[in-house]
Amino acid sequence: MTEQHIVFIGAGNMARALISGMRQRDIPGESIQVHAPSTLHRGALAEEFGVRSRPAQAEKLPENSVVIYAAKPKQMPAILQEWGDTLRSGSALFVSVAAGVSSTQITALLGEEISVVRAMPNTPSQIGAGATTLFARANVGASQCDTVQQIFSGVGKVFWLHDEALMDTATALAGSGPAYVLLFLEALEDAAVLQGLDRITARALALQTVLGTAQMAAASPASPSELRHQVTSPGGTTAAGLAVWEEQLRPLAQRALAAAAERGRALSQLLKKDA
Numbered sequence: 001m002t003e004q005h006i007v008f009i010g011a012g013n014m015a016r017a018l019i020s021g022m023r024q025r026d027i028p029g030e031s032i033q034v035h036a037p038s039t040l041h042r043g044a045l046a047e048e049f050g051v052r053s054r055p056a057q058a059e060k061l062p063e064n065s066v067v068i069y070a071a072k073p074k075q076m077p078a079i080l081q082e083w084g085d086t087l088r089s090g091s092a093l094f095v096s097v098a099a100g101v102s103s104t105q106i107t108a109l110l111g112e113e114i115s116v117v118r119a120m121p122n123t124p125s126q127i128g129a130g131a132t133t134l135f136a137r138a139n140v141g142a143s144q145c146d147t148v149q150q151i152f153s154g155v156g157k158v159f160w161l162h163d164e165a166l167m168d169t170a171t172a173l174a175g176s177g178p179a180y181v182l183l184f185l186e187a188l189e190d191a192a193v194l195q196g197l198d199r200i201t202a203r204a205l206a207l208q209t210v211l212g213t214a215q216m217a218a219a220s221p222a223s224p225s226e227l228r229h230q231v232t233s234p235g236g237t238t239a240a241g242l243a244v245w246e247e248q249l250r251p252l253a254q255r256a257l258a259a260a261a262e263r264g265r266a267l268s269q270l271l272k273k274d275a
């Protein structure tokens with residue numbers, strides 16, 4: 001990709017996941033800069049990934065900077081207050097990974113229409129297997145969209161949305177999704193242990209089953225439903241297990257995604273109250 005200067009605001013879990021994925025894609029450490037108040041967090045990233053580390057306060061940014069906001073949603077008013085002059089005076093592209101906070105809220109906080117893209121990545125980005133949804137405001141140019149596409153496609157698959165309201169759904173599905181899959185793994189493991197299987201074998205079997213099935217589904221032109229039928233012999237073990245899952249799983253998925261998307265909208269409302 002073209003020489004970009006990538007500036008992270010925040011040095012937590014998501015910044016770490018993205019930086020890890022970027023470094024594996026040979027984005028040089030010197031072109032990544034991390035700002036956070038805690039020397040512990042940013043120092044650890046500097047040591048592990050060779051990125052540059054700075055305190056929280058803003059400074060003049062190099063040309064071609066992409067600023068990735070990776071601190072908490074509720075901190076955005078205070079942090080943008082600190083960064084406002086820097087962001088308004090330069091030509092930086094601002095990418096927010098904050099759940100819920102709308103691009104209109106971001107430009108309102110900055111008091112100016114700078115280029116803003118929202119991104120919703122997820123933690124598998126740390127091994128290049130992320131899923132990121134992107135939304136660009138109308139004033140973001142094609143070359144800026146290309147830049148963001150290159151950054152996030154380096155750490156996984158990228159999906160653009162044209163309706164910003166659906167970012168809350170994408171957050172509920174893919175941003176939060178790794179936690180659901182991990183809970184599913186834990187539940188399968190615990191259930192097998194309850195039947196007597198030792199924990200190490202139960203964990204390894206659950207993991208390989210989910211991994212192998214996801215890889216098979218990704219490699220196959222068949223739909224998940226078609227592949228599922230290939231496993232399900234009439235009157236067999238799978239049919240017996242599936243009957244139990246079917247009672248609850250779809251309504252549960254709907255409720256879980258609704259709750260997560262609603263939380264995204266609530267985070268955005270909270271910001272309105274604080275702003």
Ligand SMILES: NC(=O)C1=CN([C@@H]2O[C@H](COP(=O)(O)OP(=O)(O)OC[C@H]3O[C@@H](n4cnc5c(N)ncnc54)[C@H](O)[C@@H]3O)[C@@H](O)[C@H]2O)C=CC1
Nearest residue numbers: 010011012013014035036056070071072073097098099121
């Ligand atoms: N964790 C995840 O799986 C995902 C998180 N996100 C979003 O990423 C953002 C960060 O989430 P996490 O990394 O999980 O949180 P975290 O709590 O791990 O990290 C937050 C970071 O912000 C830093 N920070 C606090 N005050 C600051 C300031 N004044 N200036 C600069 N940095 C400051 C903290 O030092 C910390 O490094 C959130 O907005 C979240 O919605 C988005 C997708 C997935």
Ligand SMILES: O=C(O)[C@@H]1CCC=N1
Nearest residue numbers: 099171174175176177
């Ligand atoms: O739980 C959260 O709010 C963040 C956004 C998506 C994943 N983690």
